Amino acid sequence: MSAIRPETYQVFFKKTLCALLMSLFVLLPLMGAADHSSFGTNTMREISIYLNDRKLDLKTMPIVRSGVVYVPMIELAAELRFYYQRFNGEAAVLYKNNLFVKVLKDSDTAYVNGAEVPLAGPVFEEENRLYLPISLIASALDFERRWDPATGDFRMVSGDAGYKFAFFKDSFYKKIFVDAYGVNISVPIHWDKINSERQSYGFIDSFEQFSVEVVAERQAPGVTLEDWQALRFESVQKAGTVLIGEIGVDTMTSTRIDSHSLEYSVRQGPETLQHIDYLFLQGNIGYSLLFSYNSYIDPAYAKNIIKNVAESFQVDMLTIRESEEHYVEYRNFFEYGITLEHELYSNQLAFNTQRFEGTLANPDGVTQFLITVSKGTDRLEFIVPVKDGKFSTRIYLPFGLGKHNILIETLDKNGFIFEAKRDLNFEPRINYHRDNVMQFSLINTSGDKIRYLVPTARIPADHEQITSVSNLLTYKELTQYGKARALYLWIMENIELDGAMAPFSRNALEVFEQEIGTEEEIGLLYASFLRAIGIPAKITTGEGAAQQHLWVEVFINGEWRVMDIGHEFSTPSQGLPLKYFWLDRETFYADYENIKSLNE
Structure with a gap:
């Protein structure tokens, strides 16, 4: 057999390569069509x-x-x-x-x-x-x-899914999204849209008529809610209707939106319709929820429904309904470069407390967070220090079983300024501008009532100095009564009464460190010591014959007892240092009016 010459290999290789290239040119359009139909990668086909x-x-x-x-x-x-x-x-x-x-x-x-x-x-x-x-x-x-x-x-x-259902005080409600105006409301579950040309919802039968119409109108720059109310009021008067109620001013508790309301009657044929118009203003848009019902609807029932629907009013993108699950990280969360060390999400389950820990890449002067915990009308605030761009604390859920709403804010100054005078309400006000950082809801799975065990801004019961001293002073005592008595006596012997300063100029830690405080501030220190060792303590105030007074109450052996340690200082008794210790609450209350526990 003769050998194959090298030239033959070259010819064979060239022919094979040409055949492969021709095959590719034929297949490429087919491959493109296949990719086009399957959307396997990027595609230019309209989607x-x-x-x-x-x-x-x-x-x-x-x-x-x-x-x-x-x-x-x-x-x-x-x-x-x-x-x-x-x-x-x-x-x-x-x-x-x-x-x-x-x-x-x-x-x-x-x-x-x-x-x-x-x-x-x-x-x-x-x-x-x-x-x-x-x-x-x-x-x-x-x-x-x-x-x-x-x-x-x-x-x-x-x-x-366009509806979200909720049960209010009287019946089931469904959420309606009014896309034309970018708002939503919750209406009774049996209400439907009753006008195709308007944003009206309700029900009408042979006798009963009950509805709400959503209206939105753009306002001129600088228009206030009062201006928007005046415009609506003017249109009511021009229509010749009769105003039968006072102009109302209200704040929606679930979304914290201010509103005004008008109430008037309108003659429609042989019957009279009652109208209640709730007015809201967000940005330069005026919103109206115009409710209407006839005489067959019980007024008390109608006003209850109207209040529930008005409470549910929400502007898309602008408001948070705290009654529902929620979680938001605001602009400041990102500008401060916050990183959380633990997972945190809406309606996360927690047992009395939730860890809140992390870092700020850009602290920009932030030295503390203000944490507000609320549930219904109950509300509690406490401070979390930020040191070297780091923070670590526990968020307390003090109001028992169920959903708690959490708001994290920054304070732009160090410390607190409380406005309180001896002849005025002791409830403090924080005078600082706050910046929202984040907001979320947590579900407390514990039914324990820890409301009066948690630390607050003025009762820092978790501070290491407070906890170490209170435990050192009480470790030999076997009963809570004995512990409360030991702390009471120690304060009497080691803290000086300051009769010159205005109350609440110091918090409990400052009273301890300076060894001096007003009657009210000494009460804060006593409450801090008690909470630090697990004894519930609250600050209560009432109006006496001469002036407003503040005292401490402790919960021991299943009952609340009065510990009026401030009075012990201001009215010293001869050789009786415990004259105002362990007082019967009912007897004590007889000398005071307008008694209430402070938000501490």
Whole structure:
């Protein structure tokens, strides 16, 4: 057999290479078509996003990567009426109706109301826009989602998710989103939309008529709520209606929005309708909730419903309804560069306390946080120091079982200035500008009443000096009564009465360190000592025959007892240092009026 010459190899190689290249030219269009139909990577085919039957008007086309549909965050926010903000180029947030979503560039983890949520794909940036998977928003809103790669349509279907149900004092309510005005309200569950051309909801039958109409009008710059009220009042007068009630001024307790109200009657055919108009002002938009009911509706029942609906009024992106689950990180959270050391999210379960610890990359002079804990009408404030950009504390949940609302703020000065005089209410006021940092809800799983065991700004029962001294003074005592007595006697022997200073110029720690205090401040020190060793203690005030007076009450052996240690100083008795120790509360109260416990 003769050998194959080298030239033959070269010819064979060239022919094979040409054949491969021709195959690639034939296959490339087919591959592109396949990619085009499967949306396997980036695609230029039009993709449409729908909310129910409404196509979202996105100026920048969505992108598909690895089968995941991405949308530009800022444009999605505008279409769905979310508040949008981006911080430091890395983090961005969306907020609406107590829903807070945070994403980080190049991360495949998002945070919904503080809780970690894995993403179908990482957030990315293109042409200075952040893109996130649309499935995240659909899931966060509890919308059904349908993605059809063949048509390029991604549909979010709200269904019943458009309603959120709640039970108020009298019945079930459902949340209505009034997209035309960017607001929402909760109405009785049996109410429906009754006018296709107006934002009116209610019910009308052969006899009864009860409804609310939502109105929004843009106001001129500088218009106040009083101005908006005057405009509505003027229109009522021009219509010839009769004002039958006083103009009301109210603050919605659940959303902390101020409102005014008008009440008047309107003749409609043979019957008279009662109208109550609740007015709100947010920015330069005046909002009205115009309620109307006829004589077949019981007025007391109607006004209860009206109050509940008005309380539920919420402007998208602007307000937080504390009665519902919520979590928000405000601008300052990002500007201070706050990093939390422990997971924190809305309605997180806690047993009496929740750890709050972290760092500030840019403290910018922040030396303390003010933490406000509230539940219904109960409210408590305490201070957390920030040292070298670090903070560490426990958030106390003092009001028993259930949801507590937490607000974190900064104070722009050191210390407190309390306005209190001997002849005025002792309740303090903080005179500082506060900046919101974050706000969230926690669920206390404990039914323990720890309200009068927690430290506060003026009763720092958790300070190491207070705890160490109180334990040192009482470790030999076997009963709580004995411990309370030992602390009482120590204060009598070691603290001097200051009759010159105004009350509450010092907190309990300063009284201890300076060994001097007013009657009221000595009471703070005694309460701090007691709380530090686990004995509930509260500060109570009442109006006596001569002036307002303050005393300490302790809870021992299942009952509250009065410890009037301040009076022990101001009215010394001959050889009886315990004259005002362990007093019967009912007997003591007989000498005072307007008795109440301070928010300490």
